[in-house]
Amino acid sequence: MKRSSPMALVVSNSTPDDKGADASFISLRDAGKIYQTRTGKVVAVEAASFDLARGETLALLGPSGCGKSTLLMMIAGLLEASSGRILVNGRPLVGPIPELGFVFQRDLLLDWRSVLDNVLLPYALVGQDPKAHVDRARSLLNRVGLGGFEDKRPYELSGGMRQRVAICRALIDDPDIFLLDEPFAALDAFTREQMQLDMQRLSLEKPRTTILVTHEIPEAVFMADRIAIMTARPSQIREIVDIDLPWPRNMKTRESEAFARYVTKIHGMFANLGVIHG
Numbered sequence: 001m002k003r004s005s006p007m008a009l010v011v012s013n014s015t016p017d018d019k020g021a022d023a024s025f026i027s028l029r030d031a032g033k034i035y036q037t038r039t040g041k042v043v044a045v046e047a048a049s050f051d052l053a054r055g056e057t058l059a060l061l062g063p064s065g066c067g068k069s070t071l072l073m074m075i076a077g078l079l080e081a082s083s084g085r086i087l088v089n090g091r092p093l094v095g096p097i098p099e100l101g102f103v104f105q106r107d108l109l110l111d112w113r114s115v116l117d118n119v120l121l122p123y124a125l126v127g128q129d130p131k132a133h134v135d136r137a138r139s140l141l142n143r144v145g146l147g148g149f150e151d152k153r154p155y156e157l158s159g160g161m162r163q164r165v166a167i168c169r170a171l172i173d174d175p176d177i178f179l180l181d182e183p184f185a186a187l188d189a190f191t192r193e194q195m196q197l198d199m200q201r202l203s204l205e206k207p208r209t210t211i212l213v214t215h216e217i218p219e220a221v222f223m224a225d226r227i228a229i230m231t232a233r234p235s236q237i238r239e240i241v242d243i244d245l246p247w248p249r250n251m252k253t254r255e256s257e258a259f260a261r262y263v264t265k266i267h268g269m270f271a272n273l274g275v276i277h278g
């Protein structure tokens, strides 16, 4: 089952290239990033190129320090590319993407606000009255199993519950683009698996163009339509692997031969790249 498409999104005022915009909703053309540091230049990302269609999920998979977070921040428009181009909906990226949901490895919840008020925080930050969005916030919390926890404070929740709140906060304004930077890295294996299923359920309800940063091969295979194989620094996208496993994915998917074949194949790619030894 292929997932369908979310709505259009406007990024800059320049003329859109609508031809093929659906197939290349997010396009990178030799996008690179060099950090200038006191001790010299750090080439974090070298000439990354790919096209991502509306509603697709791409995993950025690679070893620690290979530039995955840098690339994600560039796609969010939060970090300027040093070279190359990034296009969203056919338009060059000229600043932070307004209609964006971003989930970080750390949940970044505010402990002095209730769960509900944390989910509504994006409105408070821009001075909007959050009242009109309370129903949606409650509904999102319900859908991730946090109905009844609205008045709790984040410090009363487990790590997995906190990250669910962070996901609801990222989705409160119904963004077209959803970026996740190792959102489950700090969670135990059981919670992690459950979160992958929960995320899938949310994305099947309302498909969004999603980019997931991870260094877990099975997680990437389970969650993504396509996987960008990234080399160690200076990072390059060595290959894009299409994951042709049917949706929805479940326990049976993880146990299937096809799933194991993808994991083995990608493991072999990283071994060939010298990322995995032994």
Ligand SMILES: Nc1ncnc2c1ncn2[C@@H]1O[C@H](COP(=O)(O)OP(=O)(O)OP(=O)(O)O)[C@@H](O)[C@H]1O
Pocket (backbone or CB within 6 Å): 035, 036, 037, 042, 043, 044, 062, 063, 064, 065, 066, 067, 068, 069, 070, 071, 215, 233
């Ligand atoms: N602000 C910065 N200034 C200088 N160098 C940086 C900066 N941010 C990241 N780097 C360097 O750029 C490289 C890529 O970092 P990045 O955090 O993007 O990698 P990553 O693949 O997300 O790593 P991890 O999986 O460990 O989170 C690293 O060598 C890092 O030290």
